[in-house]
Amino acid sequence: VRRGEFELIDHFFRDAGVARADVLVGIGDDGAVLRPPAGSDLVAVTDTLNEGVHFPAGCDARSVGHRALAVNLSDLAAMGAEPAWALLALTLPAYDESWLEAFTAGFAGLARTHGVALVGGDTTRGPLAVNVQALGFVPAGAGIRRGGAAAGDLLFVSGTPGEAAAGLAIELGEHQATAGAGGPAGAGDGAGAAVDVLRRRFLYPEPRLALGRALRGIASACIDVSDGLLGDLGKLAAASGCGAAVELEQLPISPALLRFAGRPGGERMVLTGGDDYELCFAAPPGRAADVAAAAARCGVPVTAIGALREGAGVELRRAGCPEAFRHGGFDHFAR
Numbered sequence: 001v002r003r004g005e006f007e008l009i010d011h012f013f014r015d016a017g018v019a020r021a022d023v024l025v026g027i028g029d030d031g032a033v034l035r036p037p038a039g040s041d042l043v044a045v046t047d048t049l050n051e052g053v054h055f056p057a058g059c060d061a062r063s064v065g066h067r068a069l070a071v072n073l074s075d076l077a078a079m080g081a082e083p084a085w086a087l088l089a090l091t092l093p094a095y096d097e098s099w100l101e102a103f104t105a106g107f108a109g110l111a112r113t114h115g116v117a118l119v120g121g122d123t124t125r126g127p128l129a130v131n132v133q134a135l136g137f138v139p140a141g142a143g144i145r146r147g148g149a150a151a152g153d154l155l156f157v158s159g160t161p162g163e164a165a166a167g168l169a170i171e172l173g174e175h176q177a178t179a180g181a182g183g184p185a186g187a188g189d190g191a192g193a194a195v196d197v198l199r200r201r202f203l204y205p206e207p208r209l210a211l212g213r214a215l216r217g218i219a220s221a222c223i224d225v226s227d228g229l230l231g232d233l234g235k236l237a238a239a240s241g242c243g244a245a246v247e248l249e250q251l252p253i254s255p256a257l258l259r260f261a262g263r264p265g266g267e268r269m270v271l272t273g274g275d276d277y278e279l280c281f282a283a284p285p286g287r288a289a290d291v292a293a294a295a296a297r298c299g300v301p302v303t304a305i306g307a308l309r310e311g312a313g314v315e316l317r318r319a320g321c322p323e324a325f326r327h328g329g330f331d332h333f334a335r
C-alpha cells in the first residue's frame with residue numbers, strides 16, 4: 001500500500017454504510033460528529049479480526065467484511081442496543097482492488113441491513129487485520145448487562161450454536177470426509193446442503209439485534225456467544241455471582257450439525273464451538289412467556305437450556321445427573 005493508494009481506499013469506504021441524519025460530520029474530517037437521541041445512553045464496542053487467527057488465510061474477502069462488522073453488532077445486540085455508527089481501521093499487506101471491492105460489499109451489505117453509517121476509517125500497511133468500533137444506543141438505563149441475573153433465573157440461547165464451528169472446520173478442510181458421520185444417510189443428497197448451511201453460518205453470521213432489543217426489560221443478563229456457549233455462559237454466571245446448570249438433552253442441535261457431527265460430536269460443538277454470535281441470556285421464570293413472545297416477534301428460535309443457581313461454575317446434566325465435560329467428550333462423574 002503506497003501513498004495515493006490510501007486515497008483510493010478512502011473512496012471504497014465512502015459508501016460502505018447508510019446515510020443517517022444523526023451524523024453531523026462523517027468521513028473526511030479529523031473526527032466524526034455524532035448526535036445520539038436525547039434520553040439515550042451510548043453503547044460502544046470494538047473487536048478485531050486477524051487473518052490466520054479469527055479467519056483462515058485466504059478467506060473470501062466478502063465474508064471478512066461481513067464478519068468484521070457482524071462480531072461488533074453482536075456485542076451491541078447483547079447489550080440490547082440499537083446500532084447506529086461504525087469506524088473501520090484496516091491493515092492491508094498490499095493494495096488489491098478486487099479484494100477491497102468484495103470486502104466493502106460484505107461490510108456494506110450488513111451495514112445497510114441494520115442501518116449503520118460508516119463514520120470514519122483508517123488504513124495502514126501490515127499483515128491483514130480488521131478493527132471495527134461500533135456505536136449504538138439504548139434508552140437511558142436500559143442496557144442489558146452480564147451481571148444482572150440471580151439464582152433461579154432460567155437460561156436461554158438463541159438459534160443453533162455449534163454450526164459455525166462446523167462451518168469453520170469445513171472451510172479449513174478438516175472434515176470434508178466426515179459429513180454425515182453419525183447420520184443415518186451417510187453422504188447422501190442432504191449432506192451437501194448441510195455443508196452449505198454450516199459454511200454459511202461461519203462465513204455470514206447474523207447478529208441478533210432485533211432479539212437483543214426485544215429482551216430489554218425482560219432479560220436479567222445477556223452475553224453474545226463468540227467463544228463457545230459453555231465459556232460465555234460461565235462468564236454470565238460469574239458476573240451475576242451465580243453458578244449454572246445446563247440440561248444437555250435440551251441443547252438445540254440443528255439437523256445440519258447432527259448430520260455433520262453426530263449426537264455426541266454435535267453436543268460438543270454446541271458447547272465449545274466458537275463464532276456463533278448467538279445470544280445467551282437469563283430471565284426470571286415468571287418472564288418465560290415474555291421471552292417466548294419476544295423470540296416469536298423477532299422470528300428467532302430461542303431454547304431454554306437450564307437455570308442459574310447458588311454457587312459457582314457450570315454443571316452439565318443429563319437425565320437429572322451431573323456429567324463431566326472432558327476434552328473430546330463426556331464422562332459421568334465418578335462421585
Ligand SMILES: [Mg+2]
Nearest residue numbers: 075078224226
Ligand atoms: Mg461479546
